[in-house]
Amino acid sequence: MSDQFDTLDRSHVAGDAGGDLRALAERHGLDTLDRETACSSGEPIEGRWRGVPLSALLDAADPEATHLVVEAADGFRVCVPVADALFGILAVERLDAPDEGLPRLVVPSVDGPRMAKHVRRLDTERLPPGTEPETLERLAPDSE
Known part of the structure; x- marks a missing residue:
């Protein structure tokens, strides 16, 4: 595991799976995922990633x-x-x-520009039928 892992302890998961990322990795292990995506320029990018499986985190969620x-x-x-x-x-x-x-969201169905980086929080939501998930999104970073 890279030295960067030491800087990831601020990432949290809401609910019963909560905890710092190092503890989550120790509890759930790490999986490897090969992913081809397109960056915002449209150029294809192939990547090989290792991280905490979201399925393990979601097992403890609502x-x-x-x-x-x-x-x-x-x-x-x-x-x-x-x-x-x-x-x-x-x-x-x-x-x-x-x-x-890092840490970065890597999901096969998520386009490259939506692969959130420097993830600090994961939360689950129950959206009622007819609710557009985009209402919860902010695809431009906060300006300072």
Whole structure:
């Protein structure tokens, strides 16, 4: 595991799975995920990531939750259906290249520009039918 892992302890998960990222990794282990995505320029990017499986974190969450809300340190926020998040990880390491954005959301169905980086919080939400998940998102970082 990279030395950067020491800086990730501020990431938290709401609910019973809560805790710092190091403790979550020790409790749930780490999975590896190969992911091809397109960056915001449209160029394809292949990546090999290692991280805490979101399925393990969601096991302890509200069983009626419909979405996972992922918030970055800069306020960027995405809302991912739980059914999609189950196949992803909260990456703590990129195995094939350096990455300055850890921890990072890596989910096969989430486009590159929505792969939140510097994740600081994960929450589950129960959205009523007809509610647009985008109402919980903030796709531009907070300005300072």
